[in-house]
Structure formats: structure tokens, C-alpha cells
Amino acid sequence: MVKLFCAVVGAAGSAFPVEIDASELVGELKEAIKDKKKNDLEKTDADKLELYLAKKGDAWLTENEVKGVSHTSGLTLLDAARAEISVVSLSEKDVRHQIDKHQVAAGNGPVNVLVVVPACA
Structure with a gap:
């Protein structure tokens, strides 16, 4: 199992952990994120979520860095659901x-995945 720390772009709050087997697919990660954030994502289908690697160069973004993120330019989109x-x-x-x-207490723990929720959600 891999513990990934995720954060929703443009949403208040801190990063949240999602555990998933490394052999599972990006599409299944979307489902796991939706399950973890049931209340926030109740009107959004998992397949509509956009996931991005929260990494610039070789460095993971920190919780502090993702708090102000409003766009994902320069980040890698995880768009292959079967990967x-x-x-x-x-x-x-x-x-x-x-x-x-x-x-960690200072908000400098790494975030691995940024989640973009479609505007119509």
C-alpha cells in the first residue's frame, strides 16, 4: 500500500491521506479520493476529477505551497485512467x-496529488 497525500485545488483545508495499492490504476485513485472526501465531492463523479502530480522538478510541493495554488500549469496531468x-x-x-x-507541524510535509474539481460540481 502507498499512502498518498492529496489536496483539492482552491479548497480550504489541509492535505488528506489516501491509501491505495501501487498496482491500482489512476481511475481507482480517483474513486479512493472521492470516497475519502464524500461530503465535498458528493455531486462530482470520480471520473470527472483531474489529478496532477504535485511536483515541480524533483521536489514535491508542501502543504504550505499548495494552500495558495489556484492553477495547475507546469504540473503533470494524470490523465491515463488505466495507468x-x-x-x-x-x-x-x-x-x-x-x-x-x-x-510536518510547520506545514512542510509533502503533497503528492493535486485534485481539480470541475467547475460545474
Whole structure:
């Protein structure tokens, strides 16, 4: 299982964890995110969510950095629903990041996936 930290673009609140097997697909990650955020995403079908790697260059964005994000230009869209999580740079090895409790408390923990909810939702 891989623990991914996700954040919804333009929404208040902190990043939230989603656990998923690395052999599962991007489409299944969308379902897991929708399940995790039932109340916020109740009127949105999982397949309508847009997922982006929350990474610029080789560095994951932090919780503090994604709080102000309103667009996803320059980020990689995870648009192949049939792609395995491990193939799109979200394997356990890819997301493993060692930080201490002080960094986490300061909002400097990494976020792996940015979620864009369609405007009509």
C-alpha cells in the first residue's frame, strides 16, 4: 500500500491521506479520493476529477505551497485512467520522503496529488 497525500485545488483545508495499492490504476485513485472526501465531492463523479502530480522538478510541493495554488500549469496531468499508480511516479519509492515532526507541524510535509474539481460540481 502507498499512502498518498492529496489536496483539492482552491479548497480550504489541509492535505488528506489516501491509501491505495501501487498496482491500482489512476481511475481507482480517483474513486479512493472521492470516497475519502464524500461530503465535498458528493455531486462530482470520480471520473470527472483531474489529478496532477504535485511536483515541480524533483521536489514535491508542501502543504504550505499548495494552500495558495489556484492553477495547475507546469504540473503533470494524470490523465491515463488505466495507468498504474506505480508507473505515474506515485510508487512507494517515489513518494517516500523523510521529514521530521517539526517540518510536518510547520506545514512542510509533502503533497503528492493535486485534485481539480470541475467547475460545474
